[in-house]
Amino acid sequence: MSNRTIGIIDYGAGNLASVWRALHGLGYRCRISRDRDVLAATDVLLLPGVGAFPAAMQALHHHDMADFVQVNARAGKPVVGICLGMQLLADTSDEIRPTAGLGLIPGTVGELSDPATKWHIGWNSMEVTSDDPAFTSSDGLSFYFNHSFVFHAPAEYVSGVARITQGQDAFPVAVRRNNIVGLQFHPEKSQTPGRQLLGHVIEGVCRA
Secondary structure (H helix, E strand, O other): OOOOEEEEEOOOOOOHHHHHHHHHHOOOEEEEEOOHHHHHOOOEEEEOOOOOHHHHHHHHHHOOOHHHHHHHHHOOOOEEEEOHHHHOOOOEEOOOOOEEOOOOOOOEEEEOOOOOOOOEEEEEEOEEOOOOOOOHHHOOOEEEEEEOEEEEOOHHHEEEEEOOOOOOOOEEEEEEEOOEEEEOOEHHHOHHHHHHHHHHHHHHHHOO
């Protein structure tokens, strides 16, 4: 059992149970909560998410979690965002309507660039684009995706990309800025490669 505790932020828009099971299976202690004191006492904040960007940001503000995440992340606390949780780390999104994000990693969220592809659903491989040890062992491995918008971040923050079809432009699926990491895919649903990467990312951000 790891001595690290993961605070899974419950703001009403997350895939909480499967994330908890994956982390628990890796030996981490987990706290699912929207209580600031409970989350502040953890080692890592994990921001899950399914659904639309505007509704998720509204829920974060409603539960007084947006500024909590921002303040803690900027103070150096490790933060990991999964799927929509990764997109929420961006500056803005144009999904449904222009909406400000948490602004923790520079970039914007927009539709997939291929007009013939409205959704990216299923298994796809990740091309690692950095020498970050949290990601290098996952180069070429497949993970489970389910999204129609992508996080367009500057190259300096991109750790991994994916392509839906051969020859199509790659788009970011893993981003990192020091103690903050975002994963577009669902590591908790990606079997052994996903769980291993999740463990590497958590240990990596804790050493940042």
